[in-house]
Structure formats: C-alpha cells, structure tokens
Amino acid sequence: MKLRGLALGLLAAFAFATPIAAVDLGADTATIAAEKARWVERLREKHDDLAQAKARHTHAQATYQRMKTRNKMRGDRRTRIVSELRASETALADAEAGLEAALSAARREGVPPGWIREASSGGNAAPAPND
Numbered sequence: 001m002k003l004r005g006l007a008l009g010l011l012a013a014f015a016f017a018t019p020i021a022a023v024d025l026g027a028d029t030a031t032i033a034a035e036k037a038r039w040v041e042r043l044r045e046k047h048d049d050l051a052q053a054k055a056r057h058t059h060a061q062a063t064y065q066r067m068k069t070r071n072k073m074r075g076d077r078r079t080r081i082v083s084e085l086r087a088s089e090t091a092l093a094d095a096e097a098g099l100e101a102a103l104s105a106a107r108r109e110g111v112p113p114g115w116i117r118e119a120s121s122g123g124n125a126a127p128a129p130n131d
Helices: 003-017 029-072 074-106 113-121
Strands: none
Touching: 029 074, 029 113, 074 113
C-alpha cells in the first residue's frame, strides 16, 4: 500500500513538472511562430501598460510636488491634482499586477524564456543557447 502511494506521488510529480502547453517537437513551424507571436505581443502590451502607468505617475508626482511648494493651491484644482495622483498610483499598481500575472501565466504555460526576454526587451534579446 505504501509503495502504491509512493508510485502515485512520483507519477503526479512528474506529470505536473511537465508544462501543459510546452512546444511540441512535432508541431509545425507556423504553429510555433503563431504561438510565439501571441505570447510576445501579450507580454509587450503589459510592458507598455506598465511604462505608461509609470510615466503618468511620475507626472502626477511632479505636479503634486509643484503644488506643495506653491502653498496657494486650494479648492477644485488641488482636488484634481490629488485625485490624479491617487488614480496614477492605482493604475501603476494595476499595471504591475497585470504584468506579473501575464509573466506567471507564461511560465505556467511553458513559454520558453527566450520569448519572455524578447517581449521585455522590445525584440532585442539575444537568443539563449537552448531557446
């Protein structure tokens, strides 16, 4: 009985160690190229979203700092600046979480690391020897 449990445990460990959507050696080149393009595009979009959120947040922080140094901002304009700062913080956190979720999904699906590097570098990644 113990041996059967051990065998099942080893079988389950092996089954879960193999990525579900790993690139099949028998798959045609067009299928692999389409899958690569899909993942690279998806990850680039998330990187672009993050870059835009960072730029928005940096601008909002600078605007807020200028407002604080003037000490005369009151009312509606002050409320808009503070609201934009809070919204940019939320957008930045969402973009970071979105990128992390996409990277996690890519790793779970067995996306080759070279594809992930290509997406994060904007297509300038040097291929690794095993990609």
